[in-house]
Amino acid sequence: MSTSATPATNNPILKSHLRITRPTNSISSVLPFYTDGLGFQIIGSFEKHAGFDGIMLGHPKLSYHLEFTAQEGHDAGRAPTQDNLLVFYLPEVEEWKDAVGRMEKAGFEAVKSWNPYWDAHGKGRTFEDVDGYRIVFWNEPWGT
Structure with a gap:
């Protein structure tokens, strides 16, 4: 693993907003965990975009947000491990x-x-x- 003692201050990644995306079989089933439990807000959504529905959760002041997508006819399955x-x-x-x-x-x-x-x-x-x-x-x- 390579690490640098001096950060690259001109690296645009260090200033970017991060979206963490994962599939689900049911957006409506996953929502209560993240909205009621974690307190995230719905900050965006879409339907039937090339066969996908999606919802973005976060807060306008955060530098990241979560996105959950569901694809028509696709089984997203469960988390691959309990350490995700x-x-x-x-x-x-x-x-x-x-x-x-x-x-x-x-x-x-x-x-x-x-x-x-x-x-x-x-x-x-x-x-x-x-x-x-x-x-x-x-x-x-x-x-x-």
């Missing part, structure tokens, strides 16, 4: 508790993490959506 994760670093304990509580209030129960690191020391909670993809709320800042 989005990890949210929430260093403030009250904010972490609020995030966990929001998921639970929306009807989602924490699951045992595939990688035991995320369950270590009571700092992580893992939740799984209807397609088997998971998110982790981690109660530490990034980089610790």
Whole structure:
């Protein structure tokens, strides 16, 4: 793995907005996990675009958003492993508790993490959506 001590300040990737996209068999079934549980907003959608429907979730001030697509006649299947994760670093304990509580209030129960690191020391909670993809709320800042 090659790493550089000096970041490329003229690299446009470092200033770009990131869209994370994945397929699902049912956009309406996956929505409650990300809207009610995570609190994302619907920021865009489309229907019947070359056989695809899609919805974008996020918040206007975030530098990323999630997109879920469904293709007519295609079985998207489930997550390939239980270690397909989005990890949210929430260093403030009250904010972490609020995030966990929001998921639970929306009807989602924490699951045992595939990688035991995320369950270590009571700092992580893992939740799984209807397609088997998971998110982790981690109660530490990034980089610790």
